[in-house]
Amino acid sequence: MAALEGLEFGKSDFVLLDEVNIEQFMENLKLRFEKGRIYTFIGEGVVSVNPYKQMDIYGKEDIDAYRGRELYENPPHLYAVADAAYKAMKRRAKDTCIVVSGESGAGKTEASKYIMEYIAAITNPSQRAEVESVKKVLLKSNCVLEAFGNAKTNRNDNSSRFGKYMAINLNFNGDPIGGNINNYLLEKLFLCCVSPQLLRGGSDDMLKSLHLHNDPANYVYTREGAVATTSNNDRSSHKAVLSALNVIGFSEEEIHSIYRILGTILILGNLQFETDSESVRVVGMGDVSHIAELTSTEPDNVTKSLLYRTVATGGGEVIEKGHSKKEACFGRDAFTKALYERLFGWIVGRINAVIEVKDYNPVLHGKNTVIGVLDIYGFEIFDNNSFEQFCINYCNEKLQQLFIQLILCQEQDEYQREGIIWQHIDYFNNQIIVDLVEQPHQGIISVLDEACLSVGKVTDTVCLESMDAKLGQHPHYTSRKLTPSDKTMEFHRDFRIRHYAGDVTYSIEGFLDKNKDPLFQDFKRLIYNSSNPVLKEMWPDGQLSITEVTKRPLTAATLFKNSIVALVEKLGCKVGACLDSLMWGTSCTFDCVSVTITSLSSPFPPPSLPLSPSLHQVWRGALARMRCQRMRSIFAIMGCYKRYKVKVHLWEVERRFANVRNMADYGKSVEWPTPPAALTQFHSITQQLHRRWRAWQIVKNIPPSDMGEVRAKVAALGALNGERKDWGCGRPWERDYLANVSHSHSTAMYLRNKDEYNQVIFSGFCRKMNRFNKSTDRALLITDKHIYKLDPEKQFKVLKRLPLELMTGLSVTAGIDQMVALHTSSQDDVLLYIQRGELCPDQDRIGELVGTLIDHFTRGGFDLPGFLSHCALATPCGGPGACKLTSVARCTVFLPKSDMSMSWEMFLLLKTSC
Numbered sequence: 001m002a003a004l005e006g007l008e009f010g011k012s013d014f015v016l017l018d019e020v021n022i023e024q025f026m027e028n029l030k031l032r033f034e035k036g037r038i039y040t041f042i043g044e045g046v047v048s049v050n051p052y053k054q055m056d057i058y059g060k061e062d063i064d065a066y067r068g069r070e071l072y073e074n075p076p077h078l079y080a081v082a083d084a085a086y087k088a089m090k091r092r093a094k095d096t097c098i099v100v101s102g103e104s105g106a107g108k109t110e111a112s113k114y115i116m117e118y119i120a121a122i123t124n125p126s127q128r129a130e131v132e133s134v135k136k137v138l139l140k141s142n143c144v145l146e147a148f149g150n151a152k153t154n155r156n157d158n159s160s161r162f163g164k165y166m167a168i169n170l171n172f173n174g175d176p177i178g179g180n181i182n183n184y185l186l187e188k189l190f191l192c193c194v195s196p197q198l199l200r201g202g203s204d205d206m207l208k209s210l211h212l213h214n215d216p217a218n219y220v221y222t223r224e225g226a227v228a229t230t231s232n233n234d235r236s237s238h239k240a241v242l243s244a245l246n247v248i249g250f251s252e253e254e255i256h257s258i259y260r261i262l263g264t265i266l267i268l269g270n271l272q273f274e275t276d277s278e279s280v281r282v283v284g285m286g287d288v289s290h291i292a293e294l295t296s297t298e299p300d301n302v303t304k305s306l307l308y309r310t311v312a313t314g315g316g317e318v319i320e321k322g323h324s325k326k327e328a329c330f331g332r333d334a335f336t337k338a339l340y341e342r343l344f345g346w347i348v349g350r351i352n353a354v355i356e357v358k359d360y361n362p363v364l365h366g367k368n369t370v371i372g373v374l375d376i377y378g379f380e381i382f383d384n385n386s387f388e389q390f391c392i393n394y395c396n397e398k399l400q401q402l403f404i405q406l407i408l409c410q411e412q413d414e415y416q417r418e419g420i421i422w423q424h425i426d427y428f429n430n431q432i433i434v435d436l437v438e439q440p441h442q443g444i445i446s447v448l449d450e451a452c453l454s455v456g457k458v459t460d461t462v463c464l465e466s467m468d469a470k471l472g473q474h475p476h477y478t479s480r481k482l483t484p485s486d487k488t489m490e491f492h493r494d495f496r497i498r499h500y501a502g503d504v505t506y507s508i509e510g511f512l513d514k515n516k517d518p519l520f521q522d523f524k525r526l527i528y529n530s531s532n533p534v535l536k537e538m539w540p541d542g543q544l545s546i547t548e549v550t551k552r553p554l555t556a557a558t559l560f561k562n563s564i565v566a567l568v569e570k571l572g573c574k575v576g577a578c579l580d581s582l583m584w585g586t587s588c589t590f591d592c593v594s595v596t597i598t599s600l601s602s603p604f605p606p607p608s609l610p611l612s613p614s615l616h617q618v619w620r621g622a623l624a625r626m627r628c629q630r631m632r633s634i635f636a637i638m639g640c641y642k643r644y645k646v647k648v649h650l651w652e653v654e655r656r657f658a659n660v661r662n663m664a665d666y667g668k669s670v671e672w673p674t675p676p677a678a679l680t681q682f683h684s685i686t687q688q689l690h691r692r693w694r695a696w697q698i699v700k701n702i703p704p705s706d707m708g709e710v711r712a713k714v715a716a717l718g719a720l721n722g723e724r725k726d727w728g729c730g731r732p733w734e735r736d737y738l739a740n741v742s743h744s745h746s747t748a749m750y751l752r753n754k755d756e757y758n759q760v761i762f763s764g765f766c767r768k769m770n771r772f773n774k775s776t777d778r779a780l781l782i783t784d785k786h787i788y789k790l791d792p793e794k795q796f797k798v799l800k801r802l803p804l805e806l807m808t809g810l811s812v813t814a815g816i817d818q819m820v821a822l823h824t825s826s827q828d829d830v831l832l833y834i835q836r837g838e839l840c841p842d843q844d845r846i847g848e849l850v851g852t853l854i855d856h857f858t859r860g861g862f863d864l865p866g867f868l869s870h871c872a873l874a875t876p877c878g879g880p881g882a883c884k885l886t887s888v889a890r891c892t893v894f895l896p897k898s899d900m901s902m903s904w905e906m907f908l909l910l911k912t913s914c
């Protein structure tokens, strides 16, 4: 439970820094880290510093403490962000996504696991076996993916060598009903953890059947990684992976096939070739027969595909061309890599098949929503940057572009459309860099692909020359040749891209080889013809004969680009106009402290280091200020409220103590004076701050489709700011639309005398629908004392009279039907359709009704703490005629009267529940 214990150090939210500069940022981060606070909010995101030690902040009590709470109510934690995503999904039935990004070793995978565990823990323990099974499979799949997809690197002993997007589907109840994993592969995966685990953890019988020895040092592919792990660790990991595979639902045959493929890869890795006078031969034919046995293929076919390549001549003839020794080694490596890639893809596919949403009927079960967790590599700048860094950094440019689109463009446009005063921000749009990489026929990927596809020998250097020729004028591209005077560009530092997060100089060496699909079709055919159905399933493209293979396979860069484009599209749909639902993270390395940033809502990437100045400016100048203001208001309110509560408490203790003393001294209690002025001051301070915060909140929460609510909220906001006119057209509110209607005036006069009201707050025509859909004309009169329902056909006779003080709230429908429900504590609610303006049918008066009521209550000094959007979704039951209060789709609730402490409790309660 350590997450909630103890003091906070430094600023628990970076937006509260007095100055937004990197020195203060670092100082705060360092101070908090030294005091064991690894998480710090940045607005609605979280910055996390990897502690590299077990922290006591992930227990059940911690989970309970964050469940259903607002971000600012608890200390910063991943759970706060995960809960916010879950709440957004539940309240608004919107798909949400959490992006966890950071440098290698920053703690992304750990963070995404904690997030998944949290979501699994807070979703209702279900009686339905399939819900529990989905949770179990989702959690267990991490163990399998890590074994097959992680490897030791210089930066991280357990580094994920793939990006991962894990989506959880939830039903209307918020229960997980399925999921899906997408993986973004990059590297030579056969160096992953699973192989040493198999060698050290597999039983003797198992290893014997796979023709393997138990020492990882015996194999080329495990030799290097073997020293990083211990035998005990590998043995227990092997057990855990086997158990996870079983839990997920892999059959015995499938598990055995997986291990046979791993065995094949290890043996292949050791395979050598030699050249005799005429041709190339495999050294040690025993290995070939083991490979044939493990892949359920013929030994001759294995030998053939290792040493020959089938090619179609121009005349349509098919011939076998012998490899050189170099080609044979190249083919072998490509084959092992492809075996591993297909295995990994197949495992992910099998997990997806188990957890895919089944038997879900949206009509019966409501909308199926998704929470996605993206654990993706952050921006990378190494000493030697190669093809992998190029892909990773391109991926980050794409994500940055998505955020620019969603936040800066859309949000500014939206503010402009809605007439919200907003200083336009000039920002650096990184589309130009995205184009530099991906533009068809022009971009770097296209140049690389052209070089890979061209007939004849094209080297990396030739490819670099053609990049220089095509992109030499591009402001974000330069190369050693183009800037010979640049001393930072030396050998192996061939071309430089000015990325949004900084300059990266890449070494062109190996780009072409890594980009090509070097796998000869012979290997594909070999495995497709395996008698093992699991293997065969992994290689469906092996069924094509050499004459049928006309198209060149897509290159690695193009495949990667396609998958990232699809990912960005997917993320874009998740947020649409719903900006709150995306979370963003990025990473920085400060003096070897790794940081992951995860954020929710208004997702703007906080500064990566090195930070491009333009981005930094935008970040500092715009959103930070806005968030800062909002967060400051919230914290100030919280602070005032806490102080107020403490004072009230002390006051009460003192009063009681004085009473006891008086009783003892005088045998009677004495009158206690009224609370000191200081105490009442809190009310006004908190009210002001509260109002500021609330105004922001009201605007922020308007879902554009809900027109009725928009009108109500905008009017309310206007009223809070002292405006008494329609938003948009600026029409002043007349309020008393019955004033000049004959007969109504005499009724009003009569009521003024009888009920002694001072002012008409609102009056107008409306309609009442009964349950048989019959409509009757009515009139509504609201004074500062009463709400009246009048019959206009009977000279405005009073049909209903309710004291205004009984009014507890007001609801408007989400649609354009102008329906309003005035809630009362007497349960005698008034439900009416307010008539539009007679001369101008577009003139709606819902907003005016809400605005004038808010205006009245605000001016009367009543606190309106509950005026927050409150989604009370209910099913419309049979058209407007049959409308009951429960059919009001969205409620806007306020409490006109309540005592101060109660109102603050309500404020917090509503803030929490909204």
Ligand SMILES: Nc1ncnc2c1ncn2[C@@H]1O[C@H](COP(=O)(O)OP(=O)(O)OP(=O)(O)O)[C@@H](O)[C@H]1O
Residues within 6 Å of the ligand: 050, 051, 052, 053, 054, 055, 102, 103, 104, 105, 106, 107, 108, 109, 110, 111, 156, 158, 159, 160, 161, 377
């Ligand atoms: N919250 C944490 N508490 C304790 N240790 C942690 C935490 N997060 C990360 N670590 C430690 O740091 C190591 C690296 O973390 P992790 O594998 O999550 O990094 P990563 O960002 O996913 O790296 P890569 O991109 O290389 O996969 C973990 O194996 C673990 O030992």
